[in-house]
Amino acid sequence: MAGKQESGAGKRVVVIGGGVAGSLLAKSLQFISDLTLIDPKEYFEIPWADLRAMVEPSFAERSVIHHKAYLTNGNIVTSTAINVTENQVMTADGRSIPYDYLVIASGHKEPYPEARAERLKQFQSDNEKIKSSQSILIVGGGPTGVELAGEIAVDFPEKKVTLVHNGPRLLEMLGPKAAKKTLDWLTSKKVDVKFNQKVHLSHIAEGSKEYATSSGETIIADCHFLCIGKPLASEWLKETVLRDSLDESGRLMVDANLRLKGCKNIFAIGDITDLKEMKQGYLAQKHSAVVAKNIKMLMSGRNEDKMSTYVPTSKAIAIVTLGRANAVAEFPFLTLSGFFPALIKSKDLFVGKTRKLMGLH
Ligand SMILES: Cc1cc2nc3c(=O)[nH]c(=O)nc-3n(C[C@H](O)[C@H](O)[C@H](O)COP(=O)(O)OP(=O)(O)OC[C@H]3O[C@@H](n4cnc5c(N)ncnc54)[C@H](O)[C@@H]3O)c2cc1C
Numbered sequence: 001m002a003g004k005q006e007s008g009a010g011k012r013v014v015v016i017g018g019g020v021a022g023s024l025l026a027k028s029l030q031f032i033s034d035l036t037l038i039d040p041k042e043y044f045e046i047p048w049a050d051l052r053a054m055v056e057p058s059f060a061e062r063s064v065i066h067h068k069a070y071l072t073n074g075n076i077v078t079s080t081a082i083n084v085t086e087n088q089v090m091t092a093d094g095r096s097i098p099y100d101y102l103v104i105a106s107g108h109k110e111p112y113p114e115a116r117a118e119r120l121k122q123f124q125s126d127n128e129k130i131k132s133s134q135s136i137l138i139v140g141g142g143p144t145g146v147e148l149a150g151e152i153a154v155d156f157p158e159k160k161v162t163l164v165h166n167g168p169r170l171l172e173m174l175g176p177k178a179a180k181k182t183l184d185w186l187t188s189k190k191v192d193v194k195f196n197q198k199v200h201l202s203h204i205a206e207g208s209k210e211y212a213t214s215s216g217e218t219i220i221a222d223c224h225f226l227c228i229g230k231p232l233a234s235e236w237l238k239e240t241v242l243r244d245s246l247d248e249s250g251r252l253m254v255d256a257n258l259r260l261k262g263c264k265n266i267f268a269i270g271d272i273t274d275l276k277e278m279k280q281g282y283l284a285q286k287h288s289a290v291v292a293k294n295i296k297m298l299m300s301g302r303n304e305d306k307m308s309t310y311v312p313t314s315k316a317i318a319i320v321t322l323g324r325a326n327a328v329a330e331f332p333f334l335t336l337s338g339f340f341p342a343l344i345k346s347k348d349l350f351v352g353k354t355r356k357l358m359g360l361h
Pocket residue numbers: 016017018019020021022038039040041047048079080081082105106107108109110143144147233236269270271272279280281282283284319345
């Protein structure tokens with residue numbers, strides 16, 4: 001970084017978070033700024049490909065991508081941002097990184113290992129866990145739990161899969177039609193879906209195969225997977241100069257240009273924002289495009305009134321895969337299930353498309 005600064009080649013742009021939104025933004029600005037990406041992992045991972053990688057670990061070879069593969073002209077700091085001031089970001093490994101423009105894209109907290117090789121091993125060991133179990137308990141009926149149940153039911157139809165959800169229906173972020181179609185499909189694949197109960201995970205003895213639930217049931221399973229929503233990665237901001245930019249649920253409040261309200265040079269993109277729309281990766285990519293344009297414009301000294309604006313999408317499209325050849329899709333005025341929506345997502349899970357966007361084959 002020092003070299004570029006000395007040459008005065010560009011303004012310093014720091015991106016916090018190398019997920020769907022941050023990685024794309026970093027890629028877009030790497031040749032026209034002095035770009036630094038801060039991420040605790042040395043890789044970008046396509047989150048919606050994870051469930052396929054658990055039943056087919058080689059899938060992760062393409063969906064878990066070294067940051068250095070697409071960020072050939074940026075600085076990669078493999079650490080966690082722990083503090084931010086008006087002009088620098090501090091990281092857990094003791095660095096202070098100055099910025100002219102800051103973009104926060106820290107999305108959700110992920111307990112993933114730093115090294116790509118370790119992450120690939122995790123998929124391998126999840127796969128062995130699935131293969132060596134006759135009965136599998138999935139805790140959580142959101143997209144992660146549903147997609148995992150679908151992958152296992154299709155690739156390992158002989159396994160007994162039980163899915164326990166603490167709410168009254170599956171996929172609560174979608175409408176009841178999508179939930180019903182999903183339940184019907186899972187039931188047709190002999191997945192036992194139980195609603196309105198919690199699994200008491202803290203009470204399980206080492207090696208026990210008995211899982212007690214809040215409604216007094218006992219589920220017998222050889223192993224379990226926890227598929228409950230991950231917390232937002234914004235706790236660290238609460239003690240910083242940006243604390244007043246957080247709303248009650250820990251999201252960053254942005255204006256129409258995706259800048260933090262009241263800040264001239266700090267932007268936020270992706271799931272961490274308070275934009276009133278479904279939290280989707282393809283929308284996070286749209287945020288990246290708007291902010292890339294806006295930072296380019298500000299760097300070139302043009303009038304900030306000309307900055308691009310982002311209008312939250314009230315009609316988001318959501319597709320939840322059900323194994324390799326089925327899916328449930330919610331379009332603005334239509335909910336579909338079966339083969340057609342699967343054509344859009346289920347085979348490749350947008351991995352080719354995402355890689356192309358990142359400039360990779
Ligand atoms: C099962 C499932 C299926 C989905 N399917 C789809 C789909 O088909 N299509 C779609 O568009 N969307 C889909 N989504 C939603 C999509 O995954 C998210 O909207 C998207 O990942 C949001 O991107 P993001 O960059 O904001 O956050 P994230 O992807 O959560 O990335 C955040 C990054 O920030 C890093 N980070 C966190 N804290 C810090 C810190 N303090 N310092 C530095 N780095 C930090 C993290 O390590 C991570 O790399 C799906 C989600 C799930 C769970």
